[in-house]
Amino acid sequence: MATPPLVSVVIPTYNRIDLLPKAIDSALRQTYNNLEIIVVDDCSTDGTRELLEERYESEIQYLRHEKNRGGSAARNTGIEAASGEYIAFLDSDDEWLPQKVEKQVARLEELSEDWVATYCDFHQTRRSWLVETFDNIFPRTSGQEGGTELIEDLLTKQFAHGGSSSLVIRTATLNALDGFDERFQRHQDVELLLRLLQHGKLAYVDEELFRKHDSGNPSLEDVVRSDRLYREQFSSLIEEYEQRGFDISGIHNYRLAKYYFRNGLFRKGGTYLRKASFPEFRDAVTVMLAVITGIKTKVQNASITVFGSSAN
Known part of the structure; x- marks a missing residue:
């Protein structure tokens, strides 16, 4: 039986010592058996390095920025270090379900090469029960597949793609796009997707394959x-x-x-x-x-x- 393609898991993190182990553990529990896990520490000051060295030893590749450069730069550092044919992104406050990578890679492997990425359904946890209730009653549009025809949905905020933690992308595509735009502290995922859809097609796996946690508010600036x-x-x-x-x-x-x-x-x-x-x-x-x-x-x-x- 042929060895499945290597998938590089990129986990950017900054001062999330309490949440990061859950994210890493969810990557280690994947049913897909050909993974490398790259954690990019964006100059954390909360003991992240010591925790990872003590708990995970050789299970992950640990990279650290000497100064804080932002999430987009951390993801790009992971892309540069990746050896896999595919790259899967996991935010350090989110958790994957065990079959996420397996099912998304299988979806891409059954399609032609002009399909350059996949995303999946997800469960959004909310700190406000009221917002979570309304999310369930009035869900956002999801499940779209295709290329440039999806740009309209992205621009009009009618596309619940789940952000970076949802994405599995061909490494060659990310390299052709020069990765994430490091000027963006917010909207990084939408910015990347808008460029990606002009380059190739985005496929969908219709299953809740990760939990997206609401762990904090971005700065107004x-x-x-x-x-x-x-x-x-x-x-x-x-x-x-x-x-x-x-x-x-x-x-x-x-x-x-x-x-x-x-x-x-x-x-x-x-x-x-x-x-x-x-x-x-x-x-x-x-x-x-x-x-x-x-x-x-x-x-x-x-x-x-x-x-x-x-x-x-």
């Missing part, structure tokens, strides 16, 4: 900067689809409004909301939750200020 870069890089695509009647800018303004509200910047959030397209019902709920979070943030900050003043 990273969100705003990455949104600006995204609009600049894909300005011609965005213009093309807006001429067809899709309000891409309005969708992005809605997302930015939500992040400003979450950080208690209600006036700025309102400015973007007035320029936003009308959201789906499920998204309107997330804006309300963002407003509630912003109010709590402002109250907590006010309490700290008053307490600090009285202490002086």
